[in-house]
Amino acid sequence: MQSYEERLTVPRSWWVIAGLVGVACALMLLPLGTLPMLGGLIGGAALAAVAASSYGSARIRVVGGALIAGDAKIPVAALGEARALDAEEALAWRTHKADARAFMLLRGYIPTAVRVEIDDPSDPTPYAYLSTREPERLVAALAAVRA
Numbered sequence: 001m002q003s004y005e006e007r008l009t010v011p012r013s014w015w016v017i018a019g020l021v022g023v024a025c026a027l028m029l030l031p032l033g034t035l036p037m038l039g040g041l042i043g044g045a046a047l048a049a050v051a052a053s054s055y056g057s058a059r060i061r062v063v064g065g066a067l068i069a070g071d072a073k074i075p076v077a078a079l080g081e082a083r084a085l086d087a088e089e090a091l092a093w094r095t096h097k098a099d100a101r102a103f104m105l106l107r108g109y110i111p112t113a114v115r116v117e118i119d120d121p122s123d124p125t126p127y128a129y130l131s132t133r134e135p136e137r138l139v140a141a142l143a144a145v146r147a
Contacts, residue, residue: 080117
């Protein structure tokens with residue numbers, strides 16, 4: 001049973017920037033002729049779009065008794081308290097309060113986050129910091145799986 005899933009997609013403005021990268025590539029190749037210019041437009045925009053899509057493909061899921069965040073898969077039994085962080089708290093936990101040993105699935109364009117304690121004595125990771133647009137829903141999903 002899957003109780004939570006979120007894809008941390010990039011903001012719409014990044015797609016506009018990908019188009020502008022294509023325009024910049026086209027302008028650089030304009031002196032070489034129309035065909036290279038079109039190739040620069042299409043190629044530059046496509047490469048920038050692939051980069052934006054790849055960065056925004058990170059997912060957070062609560063599935064089958066595990067929290068899957070990006071490449072990490074953490075059993076719910078190894079998790080402690082989960083806390084929703086508002087924008088101000090999230091900023092503090094990704095800057096001056098951050099622990100270098102923590103697992104961070106950080107996306108700077110998402111202001112809110114969840115901080116989940118990791119209670120596994122064999123794991124030196126103190127907590128997981130997960131950028132999420134729906135922190136309360138993720139905390140509720142983790143509590144439901146734990147119950």
